[in-house]
Amino acid sequence: MAGVLLSTADIPEQRQFAHWQDYICDSLVGLDCTSPTREKFQGAICNRKFGELQLSTMTSDLMCLQRSKARIARAREDDFLVAFEGRAQSYGSQDGREAVLDVDDFALFDSTRPYDVRFKPGFKHFVLKIPRSALLSRLGNPNAVTGSRIPGGSGAGRIASQFFRELEQQLDSLDRLQADRLGQIGLDLLAAALAGMSAASNQGRSTIKTAWVTRIKVLTNSRLGDPSLSPGSIASSLGISVRYLNTLFSSEELSFDRWIWELRLQRCHAALADPSQLARSISDIALNWGFSDMAHFSRSFRQRFGCSPREARRRVTP
Structure with a gap:
């Protein structure tokens, strides 16, 4: 590079x-x-x-x-x-x-x-x-x-x-x-x-809350490709309840569940728009970022970006 x-x-x-x-x-x-x-x-x-x-x-x-x-x-x-x-x-x-x-x-x-x-x-x-x-x-x-x-x-x-x-x-x-x-x-x-x-x-x-939210975000990013990632698994790893985790996220723009979906969709969109990853299939990219249902992934992707994953890939295909 x-x-x-x-x-x-x-x-x-x-x-x-x-x-x-x-x-x-x-x-x-x-x-x-x-x-x-x-x-x-x-x-x-x-x-x-x-x-x-x-x-x-x-x-x-x-x-x-x-x-x-x-x-x-x-x-x-x-x-x-x-x-x-x-x-x-x-x-x-x-x-x-x-x-x-x-x-x-x-x-x-x-x-x-x-x-x-x-x-x-x-x-x-x-x-x-x-x-x-x-x-x-x-x-x-x-x-x-x-x-x-x-x-x-x-x-x-x-x-x-x-x-x-x-x-x-x-x-x-x-x-x-x-x-x-x-x-x-x-x-x-x-x-x-x-x-x-x-x-x-x-x-x-407020400082304690900020520190907790940051810990949650760092840990979640490190496990984003794990399909079993959930509020429960993150809360368990940090030794807190799911209820407290959701309370910590209550002042964020998205709920914790929606935030995970947003991150995964962003990572998939970036990969599909990257010419260096054209050799990877759409399903491989989706699975790599934690999606297990391809139909659900396609619907969510279209709703978020206004186009299908295949259309997003086609835009960078020579």
Whole structure:
């Protein structure tokens, strides 16, 4: 899976910064870029897409990035961005919180609200772009920790940081299916690190509920392909009652049962839209994500996406 490299190296000097602004907006989200070095500006960003995720590696001259209200008003993006610092130091702020990121540290930013990021010379940034639904399916309240420093030196933060640092180096040697599966594992690790930070920074009953919902979501994602997955099996694994599990989910957009179905349908839809998985049959994909009744799967798929699984597959068939 080769990445797409965008660099100012071969751009005429007087146009380098303008091109860099376009590279950033095309790669991440719409951002305003400022720098004291607008002439002879050097920057490079390499984007690697796998499954529903994108991991970008970025280096450049000194600069600042801002996600402004004006940009948001014109935007269609609805993503979370996780910024990992790989070298030197960077700064970020959102929702009244500020983060100073040293090597291995990371922070979460919501593209639907203003934020800004500043870099020290010599930085190397890894940015993971995550669709909102993919993170919300694993974490109760991500916005409780936006703009906060997640330490990458120990604990769950170190595991998540090192995982994505290593994944960035190995993505070029992985096929799409391998990369997609590792991406899902990485999201679980990331959710665990963010949930730990949320629990440490808040107190009270709502924090306990958020922690429980996150544990439920992480465990459910890890067992999504098991056809025997049920509220009872998850509740039993966590040592709680099914009634309490459903109570915890009462403030979520979907009930626990409906949420499982939604996740499975999303994973099947992503697989059917992936050209690298054309060799797999529709039934194989459905069975892989926990469906056992093909007729029921087809009806649910059509109801959710407005087309049959076969029609979704046909759209990417050469």
